[in-house]
Amino acid sequence: MWAEGAGPRPLFGEDADEVVAAALAGDPQDLDRLVREYRLLRQIVDGARAGIALLDTDLRYLYVSPHMAVMNGLPGEALLGRTLNEVLPDVERPDEVLHEVLRDGRPRELLLEGRTLADSPYESRVWRGTYHRLEEDGRVLGLVGIGLEVSAPRQRQRELSRTNRRLLLLDTAAVRVGTTLDVDTTCRELTEFLVPGLADAASVELIPREGPGGELPDGGALRLRRVAVTSVRELAARVRALGAAGEDLHYQPGSAVRQCLESGEPWLGNFSSDEAFSRAAPSADRVSAYREAGIHSGVVVPLIAQDRPIGTLTLVRAGDSPAFGREDVVVARTLAERAAGSLAKAERFAREQGMALELQLALLSEPTFPHGDLEVASRYLPSGTGVLVGGDWFDCLALPGGRTLLVMGDVMGHGVEAAVAMSHYRSLIRALAASGHPPADVLCEADQVVFAGGLDRVATCLLVLVDHAAGTCVHASAGHLPAMVIGRGQDPFLAPVPVGPPLGTGFGGYEAASFALRPGCVLMLFTDGLVERRGEDIDASLRRLTGIPLPVGGALDEVIDTVLAALRVTDAEDDVTVLAARTAERPGPS
Known part of the structure; x- marks a missing residue:
């Protein structure tokens, strides 16, 4: 790396002007060193995997390294004297940044993207380039740009993104x-x-x-x-x-x-x-x-x-x-x-849902036979929230002695299984009521039969035995909401009744209560879908129900419609079942 007979002079360590001057003065050692330096520099530049280019102050190519020519897909001589935008218009390069490098001398690093004439497996090529200003005797000559293609890692980054x-x-x-x-x-x-x-x-x-x-x-x-x-x-x-x-x-x-x-x-x-x-x-x-x-x-x-x-x-x-x-x-x-x-x-x-609804409606549409002195009306509305239909049911049974048993029940769960279980409960309550047992005993017997039979669906149930002749009602509850009484000249109220466990638990322990029912009064039995709302306490819901002004003398369907409209049951999250009954007026003395 040093000339013969010379000391250890570094190859690129001296001032270039001195070396050139010495070579021109005829010193053969310096001329030899200058040629060797030039060859090594060309070897470094030409063999670099990065593309290297010299640009004048108008950003025209003065020199293009072989690798830069390969990246561009054009021979170097086709680029000389022309700008990148003229030769490769599909490559995005912010020329204003390069002019800033020419003005202030601060190097800039840029990311260039686009396509050149060279074949490439990438849909869009990306280069990372660094630009430095070239000067001589205080005069700006142009720029040197060094660019390295980073298409592969950029594509991997895009794919990951x-x-x-x-x-x-x-x-x-x-x-x-x-x-x-x-x-x-x-x-x-x-x-x-x-x-x-x-x-x-x-x-x-x-x-x-x-x-x-x-x-x-x-x-x-x-x-x-x-x-x-x-x-x-x-x-x-x-x-x-x-x-x-x-x-x-x-x-x-x-x-x-x-x-x-x-x-x-x-x-x-x-x-x-x-x-x-x-x-x-x-x-x-x-x-x-x-x-x-x-x-x-x-x-x-x-x-x-x-x-x-x-x-x-x-x-x-x-x-x-x-x-x-x-x-x-x-x-x-x-x-x-x-x-x-x-x-x-x-x-x-x-x-x-269609099967369950058809089954439930078919069961609910079976004829019931109250005594002639009791007028009844009913309504069943499946939930409109997308939940499967439930196991609501009601019944109205004429019993000996002029008495009528009103039934309102709700099987836990939804779907076909709940509807089938509802049919079992309905048949069982009918059979036990026909035996003449009072409401509390009917519930106790039903609880034991269901528990022993292994039916895996419990149910709530309210029984109201109406004796029109005596003007009384006897009722018992298996976990069900009480009936509402609507009388002439008085506010609606919920008939108090002891609440026992749901049917099917095997716990039993049902008690009955009675209250007077004057002629012309309306009884309303209902499932919890009528009153329960998400985020609202059940007591508040029931107070809202009893606070509705209700007509007593009109058609029972009008009474039900008034309740449904006031409680906005279209927003209900569960099925709604309502049974209304009204006792006939007793004939006055002749």
Whole structure:
């Protein structure tokens, strides 16, 4: 590294001007050193894995290292005398920052992104560059730029970021989609979740199930019911015109939805021509409407539950939104798989609820036979909150001696099992009442029979034995709310009664109480769904009930309607059952 006969002089340690001057003066050792330095410097620069370029004050290339030329995809001589923006317009570079380096001399580090003419496996290339000012005798000559491609780590970072966003999206969907056991609500939650985060418009179409198994037709149009549709505000009117929630849509063979359902695989399309649009659309006459809406890209993913297709999820983008990519399809498919599971549960729930409701209504509609001196009216309202119908029941039984037994009961739980258990309780109470036992004994016998029989559903029950001739009522309660008495010239009140344990516990211990019932008074028996509200104390609810001004002389149905309207039972979280009875006026002396 040192010239022969010379001391240990560092290769690059001396002032360059002195070395050049000595070489020009004819010192062969210095000339040799200068040539060797130049060769080594070129070897360092040309062999560096970083791209190196010299720019003049107008940011034109003065020198380009071989690696920089490879990164740019152009030979070095094609770059000399031209700016980067002229040669490679697809690379973003903030020239104003480079001019600042020329002005103040402070180096800057920049991140450049774009594409060059060189082949690359990356959708967008990224370089990290450092720029320094070059000076000579106080005069600014230009800049030296050193750039290193960081496309690979940046792509890994993007992929990790996309993965994290996808996981976050799926985690959020888990708590926002499928919050109820209602098909329409679940579909609406899904479309609202996807817009505008993933799509400009989203819709869910389900296969009608009235046919044999809901099979897809071999030919002709496929009819689907649009259950939910959501769009950004700008598209709302146009999207509604193409099919609102609740409407039936017909899809031609070969359409995107048909392809998706028949293959069981997602469909992705970016519509570059009307011909492609016409093939994918439900029918060819919709193409112009889609074009007017600015729709240019679509994804259709199947909704599959228990290995059978139940419908599709369709996403579209319009206007300036980017076209859908494979990553979007993966996200949409994952969300659709989760939603399909929720929809399958909702469908099973709807079938079970329908069965339970039909069973319960059939049992409640069985004829009852009060004595002629007792007028009765009833009302049953299943919950509107999506909970399965419960085990409410009522009865009205004519007994010997002109007496009538009023029954109001509520089996714990919901669904078909509760409705079946209700039928057992109703039959049992009827049989025991026919034996002539007083109300407290009827409850005691029923409790023991149910407990011994192993029926796993307990029930509350209120029995009121009306003796019109004596003007008295005897009542007993198995964990049930008391009856309300509505009399002429007096405020409504709850008849006090000792409350025993629910039926089916085996504890027994029921007591009866009696009260006078004047002619023309109204008795109202009810289940807790009438009065119980979340966050409200039951005593406050009952005070609200007895505070309702009620007509006594009108029709009993009017009395029930007044109570239901005052308590707003449409907001009730449980089934509501009401039985009203009124004693006839006794004829005066002739």
